[in-house]
Amino acid sequence: MKNLLYLFLACTITLTSCGSDDDTESSNEDLIIGTWKFTSSSTNGTTDTDNYACNFLGTLEFNNTTMISTYYDGDNCETSETDIATYEIDGNQITVTYSGENDTYTATIETLDNNTLSIKDVADGDVYIDTYTKL
Secondary structure, X not given: OHXXXXXXXHHHHHHHHOXXXXXXXXXXXXXXXXXXXXXXXXXXXXXXXXXXXXXXXOEEEEOOOEEEEEEEEOOOOEEEEEEEEEXXXXXXXXXXXXXXXXXXXXXXXXXXXXXXXXXXXXXXXXXXXXXXXEO
């Protein structure tokens, strides 16, 4: 009878220690890691149609603490600028600080999953949303 009681206690302890921690959900910090390619933008809810073809080559690359932005310009879509910044995520807020400039930018993550990243910025009463697809 004691062996049965010990077996019951061992099973109970094992089952309660394996409770749900919701560890299967990825956090924004985990999901953002990788390279994202620009796919669209909107202003005040209207899709921007004046993006140049070179804009669609632009990327954001995130590692654990650094974001590298690459922009393309010109008739041949040459790399025109690469910015390196640090970033922090707090809930759905992302704060980016550009290296050497002490320029800090805070925006809202509207969508972030394994495929899509949408970032909303509000400036001068206008709402801008840039959307990226994970490479």
